Amino acid sequence: MAEYIRQFGLPQWFVDFLTSVVDKVYEIISLSGVQILIMLAALQSISPSLYEAAHVEGAGGWEKFWLITLPMASSSLLLCLIYSIIDSFVAYNNPIVVLTQELMGNMRYGYSAAMSWVYFLMVSVILGLVAFLGSKLVFTYDKQR
16 A cells, blocks of 8 residues: 555655554554444434434534433443453553563463552552543433432
8 A cells, every 4th residue: 555655756754654544543443343332332222202302492413412412322431431441451462461471471470460460450440430430421310300
């Protein structure tokens, strides 16, 4: 692809930028399949009658999004955020994961186990904070009564 783009006479730095963007877009799409399915299910679970009622009341597209779509899908957004955080912490290129696997390969089991526990506690604290702060922003019917 880079050779094809270079035929247009573009500078090398711009060609490198374009190819890296295309690579990153592919990587993002390939890693976000679960999140896409969760959000698709969340959007399909919103009743069309809510949008029809908003349209009758004269709501525009942005108002429908901010007042219907986003609040109704907020719990799924929080789930996607938590899933993405967990996924980033167990990525194959994460330095802690690589180091722990290397230590296990060198038979340094005690040090590897200690590092794994510290890493687990760190991830748990971060996920707890995200879940706690995110739960404050999630729309539920109980809060509206």
